[in-house]
Amino acid sequence: MAIGGLSLGLSSLKLLGRGVSKKIFGNAEKLNKWTREAAYYVSTPRGVKCLLCPNECILKENETGLCRSRTNINGKLYTKVYGNPCAMHIDPVEKKPLFHFLPSSKAFSIATAGCNLACLNCQNWEISQSGPENTRNYDLMPVKVVETCEKYNCKSIAYTYSEPITFYEYVYDTAKIAKARNIKNIFVSAGYINEKPLRDLCKYIDAANIDLKSFKNSIYENLNGATLQPVLNCLKILKQEKVWLEITNLVIPSWTDDMDMIKEMCDWLYKNGFKDYPLHFSRFQPMYKLTNLPPTPLSTLEKARDIAINAGMRYVYIGNVPGASYENTYCPKCKKLIVERRGFRILKNNIKNGKCKFCGEKIPGVWL
Amino acid sequence: MLRQNKNKILISVIAMGCSSIVTQIIILREFLSVFYGNELVIGIILSNWMLITGFGSYFEKHFKFSRKKYHIIIFQICIAVLPLVSVFLINYLKNIVFPAGSMNDIFDVFLSSFIILLPYCFINGMLFTLLCDYYSDISKSNKINKVYSFESLGSIVAGLIYNLILIFVLESFQSLTIICIINLSAALFLSVSIKKNVLSIGLIFLILISIVSLFFDIDKISKGFLFSGQKIVYRKDTPFGNLIVTKLDNQINFFENGVLLFATDNVINNEELVHYAMVQHKNPKNILLISGGFSGVFDEILKYKIHKIDYLEINPYIVDAGKKYTNFKDNPKINIINIDACLFLKQTKNLYDIILINLPEPATAQINRYYTVEFFKNLKTKLSDNGVVITGLQSVGNYISKEAAKNNSILYSSVKIFFKNILIIPGQKNYFILSDNNLTYNIPGEIKEKKITNSYVNEFYIDTLLLKARSEYILSNINKNEKQNKNFKPVLYFNELRYWLSYFKENYFWFFLMLLIIIILAITRVKFITLGLFTAGFSSSAIEIIILFSFQVIYGYIYQMTGIIISIFMAGLFLGALFLHKYVKTNIKNYAYLQFSIGVFSAVLPLVLLVLDKYSYDIIFVKTIFFLVTLIISTITGIIFTITSKLQKNEYNEIAANSYSADLFGGAVGALLVSALLIPLLGINNVCIFISILNFLIGIIILMKRKRKLIY
Secondary structure (H helix, E strand, O other), X not given: OHHHHHXXXXXXXXXXHHHHHHHOEOOOOOOOOXXXXXXXXXXXXXXXXXXXXXXXXXXXXXXXXXXXXXXXXXOEEEEOOOOOOOEEEEEEHHHOOOOOXXXXXXXXXXXXOOOOOOOOOOOOHHHHOOOHHHOEOOOOOHHHHHHHHHHOOOOEEEEOOOOHHHHHHHHHHHHHHHHHOOOEEEEEEOOOOOHHHHHHHHOOOOEEEEEOOOOOHHHHHHHHOOOOHHHHHHXXXXXXXXXXXXXXXXXXXXXXXXXXXXXXXXXXXXXXXXXXXOEEEEEOOOEOOEOOOOOOOHHHHHHHHHHHHHOOOOOEEXXXXXXXXXXXXXXXXXXXXXXXXXXXXXEEEOEEOOEEOOOOOEOOOEOO | OHHHHHHHHHHHHHHHHHHHHHHHHHHHHHHHHHOOOOHHHHHXXXXXXXXXHHHHHHHHHHHOOOOHHHHHHHHHHHHHHHHHHHHHHHHHHHHHHOOOOOOOOHHHHHHHHHHHHHHHHHHHHHHHHHHHHHHHHHHOOOXXXXXXXXXXXXXXXXXXXXXXXXXXXXXXXXXHHHHHHHHHHHHHHHHHHOOOXXXXXXXXXXXXHHHHHOOOOHHHHHHHHHOOOOEEEEEEEEOOEEEEXXXXXXXXXXXXXXXXXXXXXXXXXXXXXXXXXXXXXXXOOEEEEEOOOOOOHHHHHOOOOOOEEEEEOOOHHHHHHHHHHOOOOOOOOEEEEOOOHHHHHHHOOOOEEEEEEOOOOOOOHHHHHHHXXXXXXXXXXXXXXXXXXXXXXEOOOOOOOHHHHHXXXXXXXXXXXXXXXXXXXXXXXXXEEEEOOOOOOOHHHHHHHOOOOOXXXXXXXXXXXXXXXXXXXXXXXXOOOOOXXXXXXXXXXXXXXXXXXXXXXXXXXXXXXXXXXXHHHHHHHOOHHHHHHHHHHHHHHHHHHHHHHHHHHHHOOOHHHHHHHHHHXXXXXXXXXXXXXHHOOOOHHHHHHHHHHHHHHHHHHHHHHHHHHXXXXXXXXXXXXXXXXXXXXXXXXXXXXXXXXXXXOOOXXXXXXXXXXXXXXXHHHHHHHHHHHHHHHHOHHHHHHHHHHHHHHHHHHHHHHHHOOOOO
16 A cells, blocks of 8 residues: 555656746845745944854855855845745655664655755765756645645655755744644754754654754864854754754764774763764765765775764764665663664564563564 | 996986886876776876976076986986876875766866976986086087987887887886886986995995885775775776776676776666667577677677677677676677777678667767767677667756757768667667668667566666657757767767867866967967977877877777877887988978978878778788878988987987977877867878968978068
8 A cells, every 4th residue: 555655656756846847947146936045144343243053154245154045135135945945855764864762664855956065975966956947846835845745755855965954944934834744854864953943943843853064073074164062062052952863973084083083082972962963974985075085984984883882882884885684773781682783674573662672672673 | 437437328318218108108097097087087187297297398598407426326216216106096096186986177187297307307308408408518519319329229129129028917006116127227327327325325225225116016006095985806907907806796897997887786787778679680590799798798798599799899808808707608699809899890701680789978089989980980880780780878867958959960971871760769878770671769668578587678677658759859859960070070979079068168268378378488488499380390299199099080980090100100200300301401491391291191191081081901011101191200200300300409408498499389289189179179191281381381480580580
């Protein structure tokens, strides 16, 4: 039934993409259907100051922020991507990656153009390093997003691929509607956001995967065009607001493969009470501008995992390395295999009512 | 005494020629291994080279050197030592100036190659003018053509020796050190002759140091900076590029010209390439694998009950290193053939059930050849009835941009005429699966049925419905009537270039502005009489690029031939400048006629290429004609150079400066414009016609000006 619905839905999804993208190629006019006044900004003598993310761009008339999606028009700050995604797909939730959140379910995933970071290795650079004028977009207002998600029998909506912080207002409104209709909301982000907007959004967000890109400020500056501290704050806030959280760390040779740094990161996570939140070490593939580096060796990822486990992290996974047992969940108490995963499928699930079937240990997460 | 003195100067000239060619080849190669090696980048570096050398030779006249011989010695020492310093700096500075492992935009390429080349090329240019001046002085007549031709002679000799011998036995730094010793020795001869004892002793000392340094592995140190964090286990300057194998933890990585070819343990890539294609065939027996076998692809193919794998790997050094450093196991079913795939497909009589094309993006003209209509036409004839082909483009991920959609559209249009069914499967690449037989999306189902155990390509990781949805998303963005990619009109390569440029989101206005400035500068600064030489420089460098490009399209591969063709080109310059000009009277009318002859030559060239393409199987015929064509155009250029220099009545250094710089400025514009813009945009034939018209126009202008007696 679910599969039938999916395949039926997919054909209309294609139609939507084809039909609409031709019609609305590039939305150049200043104010249009997809502009909305931004939620967080103040006027200053030097222009409007965006308060959404730590970049805190000050924008003069007609200037667009570093995220490429917020513009000062007539002294007001507008988001230009409301209801205007450039990518939408159905993905397994494990791909986000979320391993302790509705396993094996499908997430209806959307993204708009723009990002407040500028990572040299961005996988989605064609949309993240572009503004909405340069991408081919769909017309999909929040209600429609939720309806489409329901139509495909997806359990959740994932705001992902580029950076949902930059389409905050769109996420907020969509998530609100979705929550009312019992659809979960997943926030896949680099976590470079200010406290107030994040806390406001947490009311509607069920799960987040935050990319903790490294544990050194200088690397954040040179590799990502951001800083470390706001991301750490984001992790703490998500935890306080009781949003289900999983953390991803991409291990890039010669950039973020320093084991001492990884140890420092794991110690921080442990000390700050993140030991029960899954940590995913992910394999780097040469991408975008970072093409002269090799992929991460498996042995490096294994070392990182061992460090994390020794530091007290209880659920550590390795991503982008198929076929091995790195995706399985083991009970931290009785050490037995409790969730056997392979790819996007669950082969065995020994969690009953959120607890290990063998020893009764509570396994944190949002289980079906 | 005078004769002896003259001979010593000629030794200096030849040594300079040796240095120019070898340094150019090695520096270009080094730049390619730190920058992205497409033709635009090559064009920028080459035109910087010619531009700066041109400036050097042009500005020499402003310095008014009084102690000419002494300055010749100093400059010669500089050009001896600077190449070594430059090459070291290229490797050393890359990861210091730019983020580690990152790709640079063309502005970075332009600026850094300009800065690195500046000292060497500028001094090289100045030295040329100074040598012309001094040699003409002591000969008491205009001997610029002789210096020009002896410089070419040095280049021919060194170019041939380097390409045929040195490249196989020596490392880059060793080759440069030998060139350094030759130039230091030339400087020593001169220094002894003017009794500069302290300088001579210093030079002897320098030569000794250079000889000793031959026994140290400087390449290892300098490459160590480029691959910091990785352990270099194998290093070889092969005729196909600089091959480096590194070890990072337990993983082995193969780099060619700085580009990652493959890394071991890359299960996803290997499985996708092999199984996406092989499950589509009921009973695959004969497999052809084009490139990239040592990453672990063989193991995947051998999961099927096959008869044999013919593996084409053009670079035998990859095979050597692959056998040594990967867990490759010899298997009687695997037959490794060191040959270019285009050439192989023309020659073989075998039929294959599966053809796996594991090549990089068509981001260079060289690789573009494996993505053309002509290539697929040929390939189709080697495919058995239900045969399946797999090739790929860069993955489009979650969103297909305009540029990416166009790339996929071009490839689609280029293959659809030969295959009834085409599937596009998104993965680590955008895989194109081609066959006349029916194709299925149900790859996990087929894997299960064939009882093949995979880590990734299986029902756990691949959801047929989601795969189909993503595939249809790509298909819905494809324009099935897009232009086709052809050998002589490589639109896919050009679009890949635009796609690459879109990485940097820059405004390329400045780039075209710079080109315009060069052209305006050239036309206004260059005296009228040298305008013809500018055009000749432009045309000959453009035609040289066309010849190299066509040769690789028609014949197959090119690497070693590049050196030989360049050497033949130099030989033509030498012949034309030194001997053949004697048969052409030095007057304006003949000068114009020579321009016309380039015009005629360019107009006929497309016809010649057409004939060669038809008889491409006859290798000796193809090579002979290519060599002949190269010799003709370079000889004409050589004659024009001499006539231009003889037509001018001025100080020797003035004449030399004007002529040499005009020639080089023309070459600089030609190198950049033709390789990066004109060939991909217009196609080979139209570029030839463009060059032809240009030369006729300039010829007519020269004749008209002659009638109005505006010359002199």
